[in-house]
Amino acid sequence: MKIFLSFIGNNDCFLPGKKGAVISVLEQIQFDKAYLFYNHEKYLKHGAEIQRYCGKHFPKLKIILHQAPALNPTDYNLLYPAMYAAVKENLKKDKNGEYTISLSSGTPAMHSCWIFLVKGGVINAKMIQVSIESGISEVNFNLDDFPEIRQVKNIKAEMTRLSRENQILKNELGKLDFDPIIGGSREIINIKEQIKILMNTDIPVFIYGPTGTGKELVAESIHYNSFKKEKPIIKVNCGAIPPELFESEFFGHKKGAFTGAVSDKEGKFKLSDGGTIFLDEIADLPRVMQVKLLRVLDSGTFTPVGSTKEERVNIRVISAANNDLRELVKNGKFRQDLFYRLVNAVITLPPLSKRQNDSILIAQQIISKLNQKYGKNKILSKSAADLILKYHWPGNIRQLKNVLETAHIYPGEEIILENKDFFDIEPFDIEPVEQFNITIPENGIDLNNEVLPRYYEAALKTTGGNAAKAAKLLGMKPHAFRARLKKNRT
Numbered sequence: 001m002k003i004f005l006s007f008i009g010n011n012d013c014f015l016p017g018k019k020g021a022v023i024s025v026l027e028q029i030q031f032d033k034a035y036l037f038y039n040h041e042k043y044l045k046h047g048a049e050i051q052r053y054c055g056k057h058f059p060k061l062k063i064i065l066h067q068a069p070a071l072n073p074t075d076y077n078l079l080y081p082a083m084y085a086a087v088k089e090n091l092k093k094d095k096n097g098e099y100t101i102s103l104s105s106g107t108p109a110m111h112s113c114w115i116f117l118v119k120g121g122v123i124n125a126k127m128i129q130v131s132i133e134s135g136i137s138e139v140n141f142n143l144d145d146f147p148e149i150r151q152v153k154n155i156k157a158e159m160t161r162l163s164r165e166n167q168i169l170k171n172e173l174g175k176l177d178f179d180p181i182i183g184g185s186r187e188i189i190n191i192k193e194q195i196k197i198l199m200n201t202d203i204p205v206f207i208y209g210p211t212g213t214g215k216e217l218v219a220e221s222i223h224y225n226s227f228k229k230e231k232p233i234i235k236v237n238c239g240a241i242p243p244e245l246f247e248s249e250f251f252g253h254k255k256g257a258f259t260g261a262v263s264d265k266e267g268k269f270k271l272s273d274g275g276t277i278f279l280d281e282i283a284d285l286p287r288v289m290q291v292k293l294l295r296v297l298d299s300g301t302f303t304p305v306g307s308t309k310e311e312r313v314n315i316r317v318i319s320a321a322n323n324d325l326r327e328l329v330k331n332g333k334f335r336q337d338l339f340y341r342l343v344n345a346v347i348t349l350p351p352l353s354k355r356q357n358d359s360i361l362i363a364q365q366i367i368s369k370l371n372q373k374y375g376k377n378k379i380l381s382k383s384a385a386d387l388i389l390k391y392h393w394p395g396n397i398r399q400l401k402n403v404l405e406t407a408h409i410y411p412g413e414e415i416i417l418e419n420k421d422f423f424d425i426e427p428f429d430i431e432p433v434e435q436f437n438i439t440i441p442e443n444g445i446d447l448n449n450e451v452l453p454r455y456y457e458a459a460l461k462t463t464g465g466n467a468a469k470a471a472k473l474l475g476m477k478p479h480a481f482r483a484r485l486k487k488n489r490t
């Protein structure tokens with residue numbers, strides 16, 4: 001749509017034998033719409049004359065008279081904000097218009113403001129001037145004619161360039177900006193190298209490793225070191241979403257789409273647009289959702305539940321699981337096509353027990369954080385360090401954190417650990433079941449009400465209160481786990 005913008009000036013009325021600049025332009029160039037601005041009511045009369053004339057001669061042209069109120073048409077301080085607001089308001093209505101602005105009507109201050117609006121990037125428009133002698137000509141000077149404006153533009157570009165160069169140099173120096181992953185073992189150094197290679201690409205990354213080994217930390221590290229770091233990283237625990245809510249969680253829903261949808265809700269894909277979506281426990285994604293996820297990854301589009309409008313997103317996908325997805329594909333539990341879409345690059349996290357002395361480095365960092373939090377100055381005892389190195393840590397770093405958090409509570413300057421501290425946290429790792437010395441009372445035992453509840457609570461303790469993860473430790477579905485827990489607690 002071709003749109004014309006101009007102020008109405010004193011000469012834009014029909015003096016005998018003379019048509020003003022506005023009419024001259026409208027007679028020579030065909031527009032669909034003309035916004036004629038005036039700063040004061042007295043110009044409305046001229047506007048109405050132009051409207052009448054055009055209505056007769058160019059009936060298809062739509063003329064809109066728009067007030068940009070500024071008491072004094074030569075006062076830049078009043079004029080510029082009024083014109084800025086008027087332009088912004090009209091741009092909203094005709095976003096994709098092809099704009100032409102006339103600099104020939106109105107005061108010199110108005111002309112200058114037009115130039116600032118165009119050259120400042122507020123409106124993308126062609127500027128013209130019109131005179132009896134030379135007719136219509138385009139005003140097309142270069143920004144280089146304005147050293148000050150050019151400087152500001154260049155500073156912005158320069159800053160972007162420098163920040164990119166800085167990032168590249170940092171990468172070359174082997175440093176990550178955001179580096180929460182503690183460890184000096186060969187395994188962890190390799191993982192950081194992989195993060196550096198992958199962080200500024202859009203390649204989908206799959207992170208594989210046992211529970212509590214830092215999969216989420218690696219996903220954050222990729223995101224917060226990437227150019228997308230200013231955009232969100234949205235985490236979704238696929239193992240914790242009830243099957244019936246998957247679609248709404250991922251794609252969002254419209255009000256009234258189903259019982260309980262009391263308002264519109266944006267889904268995780270929309271929320272992570274421009275950034276990263278981290279799909280944790282991807283192996284738990286039901287097959288029906290696997291197809292839908294594949295579609296989003298292929299087309300970049302999805303449709304919220306209850307909507308007919310497709311939405312487009314641009315996201316980086318990082319997924320994680322502690323199961324070997326290849327096995328699940330072989331067993332027909334995970335779609336092969338989705339597997340190939342997600343697993344372009346794989347980062348494998350080793351268990352803590354395979355990371356040489358990293359467990360001590362991590363333990364020291366955990367203790368120093370706890371010291372800061374509680375205003376203490378505790379250190380790890382030699383015997384505790386030995387135990388940490390010897391123990392096999394089935395719950396990995398999360399378990400180490402829990403053990404140290406509990407041990408930190410006790411008085412004394414040193415953190416002391418005993419065997420029982422580990423066992424309390426990890427009830428399944430005490431000893432093989434055959435070695436248990438269990439005696440069942442003659443009147444029997446109520447497994448459901450007396451024994452299992454202790455395991456539910458212990459599993460919750462291991463996962464730091466995360467019910468979905470606790471359910472997983474016990475091989476239960478999250479909703480079944482929650483229901484049992486609720487029942488046992490009441």
Ligand SMILES: Nc1ncnc2c1ncn2[C@@H]1O[C@H](COP(=O)(O)OP(=O)(O)OP(=O)(O)O)[C@@H](O)[C@H]1O
Nearest residue numbers: 180181182210211212213214215216217362397398
């Ligand atoms: N190398 C590390 N250095 C310091 N802290 C770590 C490291 N790895 C993991 N952690 C900490 O251990 C805890 C568990 O890590 P995270 O949640 O990333 O593990 P995960 O592999 O995603 O676990 P899950 O499979 O159970 O979801 C977090 O508190 C995390 O900050």
